[in-house]
Amino acid sequence: xxxxxxxxxxxxxxxxxxxxxxxxxxxxxxxxxxxxxxxxxxxxxxxxxxxxxxxxxxxxxxxxxxxxxxxxxxxxxxxxxxxxxxxxxxxxxxxxxxxxxxxxxxxxxxxxxxxxxxxxxxxxxxxxxxxxxxxxxxxxxxxxxxxxxxxxxxxxxxxxxxxxxxxxxxxxxxxxxxxxxxxxxxxxxxxxxxxxxxxxxxxxxx
Amino acid sequence: xxxxxxxxxxxxxxxxxxxxxxxxxxxxxxxxxxxxxxxxxxxxxxxxxxxxxxxxxxxxxxxxxxxxxxxxxxxxxxxxxxxxxxxxxxxxxxxxxxxxxxxxxxxxxxxxxxxxxxxxxxxxxxxxxxxxxxxxxxxxxxxxxxxxxxxxxxxxxxxxxxxxxxxxxxxxxxxxxxxxxxxxxxxxxxxxxxxxxxxxxxxxxx
DNA sequence: GTCTATATTGTGATAGAC
DNA sequence: GTCTATCACAATATAGAC
Numbered sequence: 003x004x005x006x007x008x009x010x011x012x013x014x015x016x017x018x019x020x021x022x023x024x025x026x027x028x029x030x031x032x033x034x035x036x037x038x039x040x041x042x043x044x045x046x047x048x049x050x051x052x053x054x055x056x057x058x059x060x061x062x063x064x065x066x067x068x069x070x071x072x073x074x075x076x077x078x079x080x081x082x083x084x085x086x087x088x089x090x091x092x093x094x095x096x097x098x099x100x101x102x103x104x105x106x107x108x109x110x111x112x113x114x115x116x117x118x119x120x121x122x123x124x125x126x127x128x129x130x131x132x133x134x135x136x137x138x139x140x141x142x143x144x145x146x147x148x149x150x151x152x153x154x155x156x157x158x159x160x161x162x163x164x165x166x167x168x169x170x171x172x173x174x175x176x177x178x179x180x181x182x183x184x185x186x187x188x189x190x191x192x193x194x195x196x197x198x199x200x201x202x203x204x205x206x207x208x
Numbered sequence: 209x210x211x212x213x214x215x216x217x218x219x220x221x222x223x224x225x226x227x228x229x230x231x232x233x234x235x236x237x238x239x240x241x242x243x244x245x246x247x248x249x250x251x252x253x254x255x256x257x258x259x260x261x262x263x264x265x266x267x268x269x270x271x272x273x274x275x276x277x278x279x280x281x282x283x284x285x286x287x288x289x290x291x292x293x294x295x296x297x298x299x300x301x302x303x304x305x306x307x308x309x310x311x312x313x314x315x316x317x318x319x320x321x322x323x324x325x326x327x328x329x330x331x332x333x334x335x336x337x338x339x340x341x342x343x344x345x346x347x348x349x350x351x352x353x354x355x356x357x358x359x360x361x362x363x364x365x366x367x368x369x370x371x372x373x374x375x376x377x378x379x380x381x382x383x384x385x386x387x388x389x390x391x392x393x394x395x396x397x398x399x400x401x402x403x404x405x406x407x408x409x410x411x412x413x414x
Numbered sequence: 415g416t417c418t419a420t421a422t423t424g425t426g427a428t429a430g431a432c
Numbered sequence: 433g434t435c436t437a438t439c440a441c442a443a444t445a446t447a448g449a450c
Contacts, residue, residue, distance in 0.1 A: 014433080033238035033323070036426060046435055051427060053433095106322065112376050113319040116312065117239065119379035126383065133384060155385050155396065156403050159374055166377075167369035170318050173325035175368075177332065178339060179361050190361065197362050205407050220415080242444065252417055257445065259415095 015053050017043050022050075022064045027110045031061050031117070065114060066125045068107060073129045075100060080136045086143050087203055089136070094165060094199045101169045102191065108170040133158065150208045157206060164198045221259050223249050228256075228270045233316045237267050237323070271320060272331045274313060279335045281306060286342045292349050293409055295342070300371060300405045307375045308397065314376040339364065356414045363412060370404045 021043035025034050036057060040047045054060035079092050101108060115122055140154045168175060168191060176187040227249035231240050242263060246253045260266035285298050307314060321328060346360045374381060374397060382393040 029323070030236065030238065030319070032236065035424080037424085047426090048428080048436085049434065057426065109318050109322040111380075112315050113236070115377070115379045116315040117235070119383075122379060122383055131384070152403075153396075156400065158385065159381060159400075160370060160407065162377070162381075163369040163373035164366060167373050168365055170376075171321070171368070171372075173321045173328060174317075175365060177325075177328055178337065179364065190359075194362065194365075197358075201366065201407070201411050204411060241442080243442090253444090254418085254446085255416065263444065 014045065014049065018045070018050060018053055018060075019063065019067070022060055023068065026061060026064050027068060027106055030110065030113055031057075062121070062124075065111075065121065066128075069111060069125055070129055071104065071107070072100065072111075073131050077131065080132070086140050086149065086206070089139075090161070090202050091199045094161065094202065095195050097161075097165050098191070098195050098198070101165060105169055105172070108166050112170060147208070149206050152206065157202070160205070161198075161202055164201065168194065220251065220255065224251070224256060224259055224266075225269065225273070228266050229274065232267060232270050233274060233312055236316065236319055237263075268327065268330075271327065272334075275317060275331055276335055277310065277313070278306065278317075279337050283337065286338070292346050292355065292412070295345075296367070296408050297405045300367065300408065301401050303367075303371050304397070304401050304404070307371060308394075311375055311378070314372050318376060353414070355412050358412065363408070366411070367404075367408055370407065374400065 018039070022039045025038050025042055028034075029038075036047055036050050039060075040050055050057075050060060054063065075096060076093060079089055079096065082089065084092070136158070137154045140149070140157065143149050144151055172187065176182055176184065180187045180190065224245070228245045231244050231248055234240075235244075242253055242256050245266075246256060256263075256266060260269065281302060282299060285295055285302065288295065290298070342364070343360045346355070346363065349355050350357055378393065382388055382390065386393045386396065
């Protein structure tokens with residue numbers, strides 16, 4: 003039933019998505035042209051409009067996909083029955099690995115959520131991200147006098163900040179503090195995992 | 209000697225700069241059109257090319273100006289003869305004030321240095337930013353056994369991360385942790401000054 | 415120094431053949 | 433489902449009048 007000149011449509015659609023993902027993440031929404039994406043996917047411009055109605059829709063698909071990449075792995079750790087200290091160690095280490103494997107994503111996401119914050123509304127609903135889980139288990143341990151009393155939201159923001167910033171600001175930091183030596187900065191980021199975990203854990207101990 | 213229809217050229221040039229600064233910082237290089245800048249400045253498109261040769265040159269002027277805004281105030285603190293602890297407290301407080309007065313700048317700078325890291329080369333040479341000053345005074349105190357032995361570069365990155373990230377990622381953090389309540393998040397950021405200083409200082413004590 | 419008019423190219427998007 | 437051809441418009445940039 004399938005003629006020889008036909009190709010699995012799912013194949014083409016995913017190729018477009020992958021191509022769009024690469025180009026959008028690298029250059030942002032405004033910095034990307036439909037032509038660039040078509041070239042990257044090895045197909046014609048018109049096909050982009052056939053599968054995704056317009057540039058905006060295509061971008062939304064890509065952005066939602068990229069955004070969700072960062073959620074589930076954290077979620078797994080959050081719902082585990084480990085202590086807060088153990089959770090922090092795992093989260094910092096795994097999250098920094100994830101960031102280093104997707105170096106350009108942080109700056110991309112930061113830029114796009116500032117360009118159009120409303121986009122978050124649609125996406126956040128589907129992620130099912132539940133920070134309350136973490137906040138709750140922190141409060142439990144806190145009340146048992148095992149942890150210093152503090153607003154858990156500072157803890158969360160600190161963790162994100164210490165992991166995300168060094169990657170998002172790499173061009174600047176690597177240049178100012180490491181003579182723009184990429185290999186040197188990579189080693190710094192690796193040893194940083196222990197450093198950040200220590201820093202965070204120390205901040206919640208009495 | 210000045211005819212009535214003539215206007216101080218310096219006046220026009222600075223008006224263009226101010227207009228370009230607003231629009232570029234808000235929408236980024238690719239997201240900004242020369243028409244938008246001309247409208248914002250209340251002049252004609254052609255005048256932009258008269259004063260600055262092209263869009264790229266105009267952007268470079270704006271970016272260099274915006275970037276340098278964040279340097280001198282830190283510099284003053286770095287060269288002072290205060291102890292490291294005092295320097296940290298002042299830096300965190302004053303830097304977060306600076307960031308909050310220019311909320312959109314961090315995401316803008318992060319995006320643009322990733323889009324074109326080479327731009328930093330030209331700018332960094334003129335800033336005269338000397339991190340060695342801070343690193344040195346930290347090493348001195350460290351050797352006197354007053355401070356925990358650690359790589360000062362972690363300290364610097366931590367400080368920057370904890371201050372910059374909550375501002376650059378406001379749309380996301382405010383939405384997830386503060387039900388998108390701007391006033392609530394502002395208070396959180398204010399009380400955060402003390403928190404961050406405490407975190408940092410605690411991390412360098414033996 | 416400032417404007418109008420225009421050149422030139424690039425862009426997102428659609429129509430229609432196959 | 434995929435392509436070619438093309439539209440309609442927007443973008444940067446320049447020429448030239450005043």
